[in-house]
Amino acid sequence: MEQDIRFCTTTDGVRIAYATIGTGPPLVYVCGWPQSIDLEWDMPNSRAFIEDLALGVTLVRYDMRGGGLSDRDVESVSAEASSLDLAAVVDHLQLETFAAVSFGLLAGPIAMTYAAKHPERLSHLVLCAPYMNGERIIDAERARALTEYAWNFGFPFNDFVSEPFLSREEINEQRRHQAATAGPATQAMLLEAMFSTNVEEIVAKVATPTLVMHARQDPYVPFALGREVALRLPNAEFITFDSTSPAVWQQKNVVLPELRRFIGIEQQGAK
Numbered sequence: 001m002e003q004d005i006r007f008c009t010t011t012d013g014v015r016i017a018y019a020t021i022g023t024g025p026p027l028v029y030v031c032g033w034p035q036s037i038d039l040e041w042d043m044p045n046s047r048a049f050i051e052d053l054a055l056g057v058t059l060v061r062y063d064m065r066g067g068g069l070s071d072r073d074v075e076s077v078s079a080e081a082s083s084l085d086l087a088a089v090v091d092h093l094q095l096e097t098f099a100a101v102s103f104g105l106l107a108g109p110i111a112m113t114y115a116a117k118h119p120e121r122l123s124h125l126v127l128c129a130p131y132m133n134g135e136r137i138i139d140a141e142r143a144r145a146l147t148e149y150a151w152n153f154g155f156p157f158n159d160f161v162s163e164p165f166l167s168r169e170e171i172n173e174q175r176r177h178q179a180a181t182a183g184p185a186t187q188a189m190l191l192e193a194m195f196s197t198n199v200e201e202i203v204a205k206v207a208t209p210t211l212v213m214h215a216r217q218d219p220y221v222p223f224a225l226g227r228e229v230a231l232r233l234p235n236a237e238f239i240t241f242d243s244t245s246p247a248v249w250q251q252k253n254v255v256l257p258e259l260r261r262f263i264g265i266e267q268q269g270a271k
Helices: 044-053 079-092 108-116 140-153 167-179 184-196 223-234 253-264
Strands: 006-007 014-019 026-031 058-062 098-103 123-130 210-213 236-241
Touching: 006 079, 014 079, 026 079, 026 108, 044 058, 044 253, 058 079, 079 108, 098 108, 108 123, 123 253, 140 184, 210 223, 210 253, 223 236, 236 253
Parallel strands: 026 058, 026 098, 098 123, 123 210, 210 236
Antiparallel strands: 006 014, 014 058
16 A cells, blocks of 8 residues: 655645545544644554555545644644644545544544534544543543643653553654654643543534444543543444554554445455
8 A cells, every 4th residue: 555645735734744545435543633644654553553444445644733844833723723634635626524533632623523514424433441521531630731741742642641662662663753754842732722622512423323432441532531422422333442552553453444334335354
């Protein structure tokens, strides 16, 4: 597989880089943390996950505002602003209807914000470790401490959790990737957006058939918050599983088969 990278522009003037890979019905990867579609392609764990995710679909990925190949100097990375990135990509590709899957700390609120505004566009929505109110993720004092740390040093991958979920080599790889993808200021802005976002008032408008998946031991977003999303969405199915890692490639043996079942894509041989 090879990916095709192109650009589009949001309604508020931000240039967004996106990549397509594979063939089949469209599946859009809703981005909720700064990433780099080109650098991820060179990382073995990320590339293997992307290629597995793209089996049987046309997978659309994009770099959210503030990171990667997209414009980095932006005023806001809130769920509301970042939903414009998703809208720009699918409009540019002229996708009348599509399925979407959310990965990343702010991805759930971004996806739900878009779904509430454009219910006619989404055929299926898959939310991984979502939440409605970011103030309930951790206590306010710890949220401030983590955000202050990020302003100076970037996202504290293992300091966010009580037990490390990546090896030393994987941590170093992630830190190098993150440093090349987005600066500490953008990472801190994302944490501020995450801890302050609240989409409780719009979930009732998300009529799209939705699969909510949440690890019972999720180290970033408490399990109870994902359960609450599934309870509040009008048309949701809830899948739970065991995992102590938020790294998507470490969850793929559960996440990918359930995603394929839900959106109706025949299971194919994965790596």
